Amino acid sequence: MAIIVDKVxxxxxxxxxxxxxxxxNSLKDLTIAKIATNxxxxxxxxxxxxxxxxxxVFELLRHMMLEHDEAKECKLKSVTTAKExxxxxxxxxxxxxxxELREIYxxxxxxxxxxxxxxxxxxxxxxxxxYFNWMCNIIxxxxxxxxxxxxxxxxxxxxxALGEGMFISSSITNTIDDLQKxxxxxxxxxxxxxxxxx
Amino acid sequence: MAIIVDKVxxxxxxxxxxxxxxxxNSLKDLTIAKIATNxxxxxxxxxxxxxxxxxxVFELLRHMMLEHDEAKECKLKSVTTAKExxxxxxxxxxxxxxxELREIYxxxxxxxxxxxxxxxxxxxxxxxxxYFNWMCNIIxxxxxxxxxxxxxxxxxxxxxALGEGMFISSSITNTIDDLQKxxxxxxxxxxxxxxxxx
DNA sequence: TATAAATGACCAACAGTCGGTCATAAATGG
DNA sequence: CCATTTATGACCGACTGTTGGTCATTTATA
Numbered sequence: 001m002a003i004i005v006d007k008v009x010x011x012x013x014x015x016x017x018x019x020x021x022x023x024x025n026s027l028k029d030l031t032i033a034k035i036a037t038n039x040x041x042x043x044x045x046x047x048x049x050x051x052x053x054x055x056x057v058f059e060l061l062r063h064m065m066l067e068h069d070e071a072k073e074c075k076l077k078s079v080t081t082a083k084e085x086x087x088x089x090x091x092x093x094x095x096x097x098x099x100e101l102r103e104i105y106x107x108x109x110x111x112x113x114x115x116x117x118x119x120x121x122x123x124x125x126x127x128x129x130x131y132f133n134w135m136c137n138i139i140x141x142x143x144x145x146x147x148x149x150x151x152x153x154x155x156x157x158x159x160x161a162l163g164e165g166m167f168i169s170s171s172i173t174n175t176i177d178d179l180q181k182x183x184x185x186x187x188x189x190x191x192x193x194x195x196x197x198x
Numbered sequence: 199m200a201i202i203v204d205k206v207x208x209x210x211x212x213x214x215x216x217x218x219x220x221x222x223n224s225l226k227d228l229t230i231a232k233i234a235t236n237x238x239x240x241x242x243x244x245x246x247x248x249x250x251x252x253x254x255v256f257e258l259l260r261h262m263m264l265e266h267d268e269a270k271e272c273k274l275k276s277v278t279t280a281k282e283x284x285x286x287x288x289x290x291x292x293x294x295x296x297x298e299l300r301e302i303y304x305x306x307x308x309x310x311x312x313x314x315x316x317x318x319x320x321x322x323x324x325x326x327x328x329y330f331n332w333m334c335n336i337i338x339x340x341x342x343x344x345x346x347x348x349x350x351x352x353x354x355x356x357x358x359a360l361g362e363g364m365f366i367s368s369s370i371t372n373t374i375d376d377l378q379k380x381x382x383x384x385x386x387x388x389x390x391x392x393x394x395x396x
Numbered sequence: 397t398a399t400a401a402a403t404g405a406c407c408a409a410c411a412g413t414c415g416g417t418c419a420t421a422a423a424t425g426g
Numbered sequence: 427c428c429a430t431t432t433a434t435g436a437c438c439g440a441c442t443g444t445t446g447g448t449c450a451t452t453t454a455t456a
Binding site: 026027028029106107108109110111112113114115121124125127128129132151154155157158160161162163164165166167168169171172173174175176182185186189190192193194 | 224225226227304305306307308309310311312313322323325326327330349352353355356358359360361362363364365366367369370371372373374380383384387388390391392
């Protein structure tokens with residue numbers, strides 16, 4: 001009897017329309033009014049689709065991550081060794097292609113640290129868990145192929161956390177001069193320790 | 199001609215008076231008015247000492263960290279091996295004694311990720327750099343004592359970042375069941391790789 | 397015409413400002 | 427040495443502008 005909009009699709013449209021806005025502005029400087037204007041709808045309508053500003057960030061992150069994960073999956077297939085794969089994994093934290101995603105990711109971390117939002121984080125929990133598992137699989141494959149020693153599996157999650165920790169540290173304080181260099185050097189060293197000696 | 203208050207001391211007093219408030223509330227729920235009431239002064243006076251809410255967090259963090267670092271220094275002296283020292287270092291991320299400090303630390307990370315605040319972060323940069331160096335020294339000492347192999351030094355910063363990354367991940371998403379267990383297991387595994395074989 | 401979508405005026409809460417008040421230390425003078 | 431004046435900085439809270447979020451009303455379409 002009346003138009004029925006696809007709420008799921010519209011949420012996605014609104015979030016993606018604001019991508020540049022979120023990427024180029026600090027979350028604090030962004031107002032609902034600006035976001036609404038940018039998305040070409042009114043302030044009131046924003047609230048028909050999202051409960052607050054934070055939810056828009058989550059929606060945006062969700063879609064950018066899905067896109068990124070597909071690209072990553074492809075790239076991971078293009079190499080064969082566990083070490084190469086781990087390095088590709090670490091690219092998330094410094095490469096140019098993921099610059100925009102990282103900006104949103106920072107907003108996401110920031111939101112969740114200041115104002116934990118139980119019901120929204122489920123997707124992100126899944127997502128990070130998926131990364132942990134992904135890393136575990138890469139390591140396990142390396143073990144199965146006898147590239148690296150069995151106990152490498154014990155530091156699989158740690159490898160991901162190492163990247164995350166360095167990323168946060170270098171974002172917040174300038175305690176790391178060159179994230180890419182530092183990260184890859186750590187990976188090299190760790191692999192020299194876990195590689196099977198022939 | 200008039201009373202001159204020790205601004206440095208008063209900043210400290212205000213910040214410390216609000217410790218419980220910051221520890222027990224999410225930063226978002228705290229208003230300047232609440233903070234002022236809690237500190238026993240007026241809203242206007244808050245602005246005589248701080249530019250905004252964020253600065254109070256920084257001030258508070260500064261003092262809690264200094265206190266924590268002294269305690270840590272003591273504790274580090276009580277053990278002898280690099281592995282034990284690294285484990286003590288990692289306690290920051292999960293122990294009961296540092297619970298309050300961690301809450302403020304989370305606020306600090308959150309603030310800096312959403313609204314980088316150039317002129318204030320210098321202390322924190324120093325602080326984190328100090329932690330990095332601290333860890334490097336612990337590792338270097340272990341190398342000098344021939345407990346661990348020379349190239350261990352290449353993952354010293356990584357060891358600290360690993361803790362930070364796991365801490366953030368476990369705070370944000372429940373992707374880590376037991377931070378303490380996981381962290382110590384990673385340290386054990388890494389040390390089993392870098393320990394000098396006799 | 398019935399109903400969902402979209403709107404923007406509206407409100408309450410908040411951060412941050414500013415003119416005014418007051419206590420006290422210094423200066424003055426008897 | 428004490429009484430009085432004066433200068434100053436600490437402190438306050440009313441005020442302003444901005445923002446997040448609501449809701450009665452309007453608009454569009456099937």
